[in-house]
Amino acid sequence: MAERIEDKIKAMIVERLFLNVAPGDIADDDPLMTKYEIDSVRLFEIVIGIEEIFGITFEDEEFSLEAFETVAAISSVVRNKLG
Amino acid sequence: MRQIIRFQSSGKRLYGVLHNGEQPLGCGFVMCAPFGEEAKSAYRTYFEMAEIAAAKGWSVLRFDYRGTGNSEGGFDEFSPSAALADIRSAMEWLRLNRVRRVGLLGLGLGATLAFELAAAESCDFMIAWEPIVNGEEFHKLNVKRHLLRQMLVRGKAAKGSPGTAAASGDIIDLDGYPVRRSTAEEIRKLDLLELQAPTMPPAFILQISFSQNLAADLQALADSCHPSPQTASVVCEPFWNRIGSVNCEPVYEATMAWLDKQLDAFNRAESVPPSS
Numbered sequence: 001m002a003e004r005i006e007d008k009i010k011a012m013i014v015e016r017l018f019l020n021v022a023p024g025d026i027a028d029d030d031p032l033m034t035k036y037e038i039d040s041v042r043l044f045e046i047v048i049g050i051e052e053i054f055g056i057t058f059e060d061e062e063f064s065l066e067a068f069e070t071v072a073a074i075s076s077v078v079r080n081k082l083g
Numbered sequence: 084m085r086q087i088i089r090f091q092s093s094g095k096r097l098y099g100v101l102h103n104g105e106q107p108l109g110c111g112f113v114m115c116a117p118f119g120e121e122a123k124s125a126y127r128t129y130f131e132m133a134e135i136a137a138a139k140g141w142s143v144l145r146f147d148y149r150g151t152g153n154s155e156g157g158f159d160e161f162s163p164s165a166a167l168a169d170i171r172s173a174m175e176w177l178r179l180n181r182v183r184r185v186g187l188l189g190l191g192l193g194a195t196l197a198f199e200l201a202a203a204e205s206c207d208f209m210i211a212w213e214p215i216v217n218g219e220e221f222h223k224l225n226v227k228r229h230l231l232r233q234m235l236v237r238g239k240a241a242k243g244s245p246g247t248a249a250a251s252g253d254i255i256d257l258d259g260y261p262v263r264r265s266t267a268e269e270i271r272k273l274d275l276l277e278l279q280a281p282t283m284p285p286a287f288i289l290q291i292s293f294s295q296n297l298a299a300d301l302q303a304l305a306d307s308c309h310p311s312p313q314t315a316s317v318v319c320e321p322f323w324n325r326i327g328s329v330n331c332e333p334v335y336e337a338t339m340a341w342l343d344k345q346l347d348a349f350n351r352a353e354s355v356p357p358s359s
Binding site (some may be wrong): 015018045059061064065074 | 145224229230231232233234235238239240241293294320321324325326
């Protein structure tokens with residue numbers, strides 16, 4: 001079975017941000033910024049990671065807080081971009 | 084032992100700190116700082132690396148490029164070419180102060196400059212931590228950083244960011260720093276893969292990231308050089324892109340292991356009698 005987009009994103013976040021949690025412990029609707037203390041530089045890592053994993057590029061107007069609030073929100077953006 | 088020094092570079096008085104051990108080896112290196120925020124975040128790591136190497140006898144010179152830190156000049160005077168001139172002056176200072184073998188260690192843009200200089204001029208060795216292989220890619224990352232900061236402050240990034248074609252005037256914003264448009268263009272044009280099979284002194288490329296697998300661009304860079312630099316990767320948080328402290332022990336260990344081997348090579352070369 002193909003890995004869910006959400007699961008790929010969680011694994012990437014844990015790996016790139018050196019978080020001491022298992023990817024499965026992150027809920028799809030966890031508020032990433034507050035729960036995992038994600039600041040601007042860590043958010044930058046997430047953006048780069050998403051672009052690398054899914055082969056997409058975020059356009060200027062796609063940088064909005066709602067788009068990066070939760071794994072579910074990020075997944076939605078990724079799905080839209082992947083078509 | 085640490086000593087604050089001042090030296091001249093193209094009419095500018097630059098600030099540096101020399102780290103020396105009790106028994107200097109006569110070998111040393113200049114530490115080339117990265118750009119902007121990365122230099123601030125890497126400051127402590129540079130200090131610790133210098134102290135560790137000095138304790139083993141290496142003479143290590145940390146310094147501020149013109150227009151940055153405690154050195155003379157405005158930030159708009161910073162450019163890659165001016166920084167290269169400053170690195171040359173720092174190397175010359177070490178040579179004039181009884182350091183026989185002088186190398187370079189850089190991170191990010193500092194590693195890129197060290198690489199360019201080592202490929203073109205007299206340099207005994209070079210260590211590149213996460214060099215920027217392609218300036219255009221680096222520029223794009225800086226634009227993204229800017230957009231993310233806008234997003235966090237305003238909730239949404241504005242289309243057309245400073246540093247892109249939408250910006251006007253000679254001074255533009257690059258990662259929060261006012262630089263001349265010509266400086267931004269100079270950074271964008273940096274491309275280590277275009278150095279045309281450079282002949283390198285002994286060199287070490289260190290990847291510092293979440294992954295042990297060497298990135299394709301770093302492998303391509305190593306493959307493009309003659310002789311090919313040694314490469315390694317350590318799993319460590321990107322300390323130059325973090326707020327707060329990061330344990331950089333893996334970086335220090337990998338770097339000192341390579342320097343130890345380099346010192347052995349220097350000693351072997353000096354113990355060989357000249358052929359008649």
